Amino acid sequence: MGTTLYVDWVLGAWACLAVLASAAAMGADVQWRHLSSKTGDLPVPGESTQQTAAVVGDFAKDGVNGFILGFRQKAPALVWYRKTAAGWDRYVIEKEYLTIEAGGAVCDIDGDGLPDIVFGGDWQSNQVWWWKNPEPPYDPKVSWKRYTIKKSGATQHHDQAFGDFKGTGRPQLAFWNQGTKKLFIADIPARPTEVDVWPATEVFSGSAGENPGKYAEGLSAADVDGCGKPEILAGNYMFKYLGDNKFKAVKLGDVGGLIFAGRFKPGKYLNVVIAPGDGSGPLRWYECTGDPTESRSWLGHDLAGRDMIHPHSLQVADIDGDGNLDIFCAEMAKWTESRKDPDNPNAKAYIFWGDGKGNFRKTEFASGMGFHEARVADLNADGKLDILSKPYNWDVPRVDVWLQVAAPAGGAAAAPAAAGAAPAATEASAAGKPAIGL
């Protein structure tokens, strides 16, 4: 590497920049430091052997992200990890036993400036809850005050998302209720701490691309069509607001699940990526070739080159900071409670490095590990994106963090050069690298 750099500098600054940018582009120089509760780097989450939920946020409003993990099967129901200089401190913020489902969302519900949290009950619960973020200083042993959003009707609430889908000026909560196969939307009440039910209206009823016998899942918010308001992305659908609490359902593909939007190639509309979460099937990204509110306009592209097995982690982010969005997707290793050995012992986690032109370079991030509800976020406030994961019931209890670290000798110089030369990076990488898995 040192020799290469020297020769390139002799050839000229422009050529050097292009080579460095090319090397740094599409994840080539990204390195990780793996931390785990298994090796004492983080506190053990708890005693529950069913770890269902994970959300990230700057809950203390101190400019540093923390994360909250949710559990069922054993108390506590929620713990919050706060970054310290040396590692993380664990705060119990719901000490009671609740059967928290996968999902969760972060929003300042009561408008006091501090982000609050929502989680839903699983197949054993007909409740959806929110917890009010108390003011600092926080006590690691004092639970946050819990309020209900829904407390009757059918059970199971896998996934929630906030967004101002209706353009009211305040976010609404979209949530699945799998027990009744419906997607709902609810306005945040004017005085949320004084009520215990948020009136909700139905957005959609039916299947949303799930495997036979499974349930619809996946929720996020994104302004896919550029109209100024986010659409609801759920399962294999985009829901476009029509006014008067009505939405148009636009099917984007056959397979539903975890769903997020981002710009993977130039175009008028955002692209969408869908992973079949609690099922198995292809991981696909979609582009709009016409009217985004017509299903026929959406064209799918395969990413992994095979069916993914319970890929219950999907994130869209520019992981290497080259200006182009990347996709993280990881499989579960285990989900069956009644067996000791993993269902999917060769579970894979992949990063698909985007070139911003609709091409991706697939790399294996991990193998043989159980991922569930992984999140890509800057977890140590150094400006580089990191990865958080906790398994569902594989090798539990445990939580893992991968911190993105500066590339060692030689590569270290490449990162800032690439960051300042995004157009060159795009051209260089697109010219030399074929698309993978398309």
Ligand SMILES: [Ca+2]
């Ligand atoms: Ca708040």
Ligand SMILES: [Ca+2]
């Ligand atoms: Ca929109």
Ligand SMILES: [Ca+2]
């Ligand atoms: Ca990138």
Ligand SMILES: [Ca+2]
């Ligand atoms: Ca970081």
